[in-house]
Amino acid sequence: MKDLSVTLSGVKLDNPIIPASGTYGFGQEFLPYYDINILGSLSFKGTTAESRFGNPTPRIAECPGGMLNSVGLQNPGVDHVIAHELPELRKVFHKPIVANISGFSIEEYVNCVSKLTKEEQVEILEVNISCPNVHGGGMAFGTSPEAAASVTRAVKEVATKPVYIKLSPNVTDIVSIAKACEDAGADGLSLINTLLGMRIDLNRRKPILANVMGGYSGPGIFPVAVRMVYQVTGAVKIPVIGMGGISTARDVIEMMMAGAKAVQVGAANLVNPYACKEIIEQLSIEMEKLHIDRLSDIQRV
Amino acid sequence: MLYRLVENTQLTATVWRMKLEGDTSAIKAPGQFVQLTVPGFYLRRPISICDWDDTTITLVYKVVGQGTETMSAMKTGMELDVLNGLGNGFDTSRCGDKPLLIGGGVGLPPMIGLCRQLLAEGKHPTVLAGFNTESEVFLRDAVEAMGAPFVLATMDGSAGVKGLVTDAMADLDFTDVCACGPLPMLKAIMNATDKPAQLSFEERMGCGFGACMGCTVKVKGSYKRICKDGPVLDREEVIW
Numbered sequence: 001m002k003d004l005s006v007t008l009s010g011v012k013l014d015n016p017i018i019p020a021s022g023t024y025g026f027g028q029e030f031l032p033y034y035d036i037n038i039l040g041s042l043s044f045k046g047t048t049a050e051s052r053f054g055n056p057t058p059r060i061a062e063c064p065g066g067m068l069n070s071v072g073l074q075n076p077g078v079d080h081v082i083a084h085e086l087p088e089l090r091k092v093f094h095k096p097i098v099a100n101i102s103g104f105s106i107e108e109y110v111n112c113v114s115k116l117t118k119e120e121q122v123e124i125l126e127v128n129i130s131c132p133n134v135h136g137g138g139m140a141f142g143t144s145p146e147a148a149a150s151v152t153r154a155v156k157e158v159a160t161k162p163v164y165i166k167l168s169p170n171v172t173d174i175v176s177i178a179k180a181c182e183d184a185g186a187d188g189l190s191l192i193n194t195l196l197g198m199r200i201d202l203n204r205r206k207p208i209l210a211n212v213m214g215g216y217s218g219p220g221i222f223p224v225a226v227r228m229v230y231q232v233t234g235a236v237k238i239p240v241i242g243m244g245g246i247s248t249a250r251d252v253i254e255m256m257m258a259g260a261k262a263v264q265v266g267a268a269n270l271v272n273p274y275a276c277k278e279i280i281e282q283l284s285i286e287m288e289k290l291h292i293d294r295l296s297d298i299q300r301v
Numbered sequence: 302m303l304y305r306l307v308e309n310t311q312l313t314a315t316v317w318r319m320k321l322e323g324d325t326s327a328i329k330a331p332g333q334f335v336q337l338t339v340p341g342f343y344l345r346r347p348i349s350i351c352d353w354d355d356t357t358i359t360l361v362y363k364v365v366g367q368g369t370e371t372m373s374a375m376k377t378g379m380e381l382d383v384l385n386g387l388g389n390g391f392d393t394s395r396c397g398d399k400p401l402l403i404g405g406g407v408g409l410p411p412m413i414g415l416c417r418q419l420l421a422e423g424k425h426p427t428v429l430a431g432f433n434t435e436s437e438v439f440l441r442d443a444v445e446a447m448g449a450p451f452v453l454a455t456m457d458g459s460a461g462v463k464g465l466v467t468d469a470m471a472d473l474d475f476t477d478v479c480a481c482g483p484l485p486m487l488k489a490i491m492n493a494t495d496k497p498a499q500l501s502f503e504e505r506m507g508c509g510f511g512a513c514m515g516c517t518v519k520v521k522g523s524y525k526r527i528c529k530d531g532p533v534l535d536r537e538e539v540i541w
Contacts (some may be wrong), residue, residue, distance in 0.1 A: 022513070028391045029511040044467070045514075053517070053524055058505040062368075071506060074514045155495035156458070208505075218343055270508035271338075271345060273384070 002284040003294040006262050008041070008185045010156050010238055011096050011123045011264060013040035016252065016295060017280050020266035021046050021100035021126065021166075022071065026085040026160040027093055028171035033273040036093055038280055043098035043111035043264060044081075044089070046128055046159045048114070049108045051077035055133060061199040061208040066218020066245065066267060072133040074100050078112045087117055096123035100166070102131055103141075114158040126145050126241075127151065130168030130193035132215045142168040142193075145180035152184035162187035164241060169221075169228055170196045188239040189234060190264065192225045201204050217267040221245045226258045233259025233300055247275065249282035253290065259300040303357070303380045309373070312361065312439040316352070316407065317373050319360045325353045330390025331414035332481070333362065333502055336509040338382040339368045345384065346372065347506050347528070349481070351410035352417060352443075358385070361410035361440065378458050386531050387509050391415050393442050397476025398424055403490060405431045405482020409502060414442050415479055420447055427452060429469055431486065435460035443451050463511060465491040488541055498536040502527050 004015035019030075021043040027036050034200070036042065054074030061068040078101075089097065097222075099116040103109035113125055129142035129151055141147045148165065155163055165181045167174060169192035178189055194215025199208045225244025233240050242260025246252060247268040255263050268275035283295070292298055304323035311317050328350060335358065336345035346368045353360040364373050393415070400419060402412040409430050419426040428444045429452045438460060445453040447500035453461025454469040462469040466482075467489045480490055481501035491498065504527040510514075511529030517526060520538040525531055 021509075025514075029508075053519060054514065057516060057518065058306050059517075060344070060505045060507040060513070062342060064343070067507065067515065069515060071514045071517075074517055104525055196378070267343075270513050271343060273510060273512075 002287045002292070004283055005236070006296050008124060008204055008241070008262055011162065012251035013096065015040040015275050015280055015283065016256065016262035018043055018098060018241065018262060019269055019276055020264035021098075023266045023269045026089045028088065028232055030269075030273055031092060034277040036138065039095060039097060040262060040272045041096045041098050041124070041277060042093060042197045043100050043126055044085070046073050046100045046102040046131065047075050047078050047081050047112060048073055048102050048104070049078055049111050051075065051080060056210040058208060058210055059214070061214065063216065063220070064200060065195065066216055067270070068199060068214035069194070070209045070214035072134045072211065073131055078115050082115060082119060083291045090121055097121045098124045098126050098164075100126045100128055102128045104134070106151055109151055110154050110158055113155040117158065124160060124164055125155070125159055126164045126166050126190055127155055128193070130165040130166050130170075132168070132170060132194055132196045132213070133211060141249065142177065144172050145176045147167060150179050150182040152181045152186045156185040164188040164190050166190040166193055168189045168193050169224060169244070174228050175231050178236050181237050182236045186238060187228070188241065189232060189236065190241040190243065192221070192228050192244045195221055195224065217245065219245045219247050220242025222251060227262050229255060230258040243254060249279050250288045251290070252279060253286060254284060256295065256299050261299060302383060302385060304383045306375055306377050306381055311373070311378060313437055315364050315437050317362055317364065319362065319372070319375075321358045321360070321383065322356055323358070323383070325355060325358055325385065327386030328353050328358070329386055330392065331418050332390035332411045332474065333386050334509070334532065335387045336384040336387060337372070339371050342368050344507065345388070345509060347509050349411045349501075351416060351440075352414040361407075362426055363407040367425035384509060388528060389530065391479050391501070391533050393418050393422055393424075395497070395499065396479065397497070398425060399474060399476045400424060400426045401429055401470070401473060401478050402426050403429045403478060403480040405466060405486040406437070407491070408480070408482030408486075408501070409440055411481050412479070413440060416444060416449050417447055420449060427473060427475060429454070429466050429473065429485060430532070431455075431466035431482065433457065465489060469495065491536060491541070499533050500539065501532045501538060502534060503532065504528075523538050
């Protein structure tokens, strides 16, 4: 019997597989495909203080090895999430929940964290300072060490659960930002968010996305994610959740060998609704081949 | 789920018909769609279901880009990974006795399954199809084989009524409308009639099953995901 369990800041997960925010809604869309209680955890759709429609369509473009999205944090707002989405999720999901939080000001992050930290079953607060699809916020907090540190300090004041800061890869030096978050009191880090990209429709001679640019995700960004997780885990002591293009059980093992304590699966859920289920089932088989008994033994090569 | 490709036939210069064999139990209503994995492409391709029976799905699709180009070259016998029965589809219980089913170009295919369903319910549908020119016409035989009236409009007048589908509508007696086609056509139909209407919309999609929020549009009073809450919307909720 293989041991797939991992622990994040004292939160024990049966396995390291967490669907990534924005690719799994609040779990409901996957119920027709499998019992979502097989997951280690679930990071729900990025939530802001007020409801947001997001960006105009088209919001999706294809590229080799992945896709671009410019959804722009569409969500019903934190109060609606607490009143409706979370109760519905708790009915069908009985594992720890990662609350993903976005904002356009430090006050907004604090507002959302102070509400979601009180929610039963929410065990980790994942603070997204790296959304590339919104202006005047999101990624603006994730591209300078000072801004990242000030968000971290402010949310730590009100958080009663571990705070994980979700970092952007669209920076010159991700290590300096990771360290700034650690110094400011972050309990952990999530990385990477999507890479800023763009596609052009040759027939229309116009950008495919209405918002012109969008976030690139999918297997094409996996090597970038592995590199950044390796760099960051070499420089900080706090745990890192690794993500970016993970599509197979072997990717999970590779990401953990790079230093991640757990992983998130994103775009893969969108092209194959069974992705997380298949990865979890395959993990023990790959561990057997690689002579790994406990997944938590392989972190950081 | 895996399906076996049993037919892939060219119908016009750009339109093909594909038949897939497999489990069709997930299909609940005409106007639903499938998400098809095309080898070499990351995202699945959403294609409306033209018609289905207990073991076969018929898709009629237009080659518009590299993905559909690849689909048109697929050989019978190969296995395809398909997510089936996606979206809401048309609600035939809300149709009157004489529904007018309007398909513009490649918006016509879902009207076949809808027409069959309505006939089975004892209703009297008429199919109205709009094309640019006679050589683009497809699926006429499928409608006529069911015994339903097929009214044709072509822009150049090479077949049927000359002009738009709305030019052909004036002479038709109908209780309500079900339509699928380009946005300007749907708008023109709404200007031409006040009768109840169910309209099928198209949007670039990510997942196709409601998870990614890639295809959300504003409707009156809320937002809807075209893939999950649509693709069929009631005329009363659409913001034009």
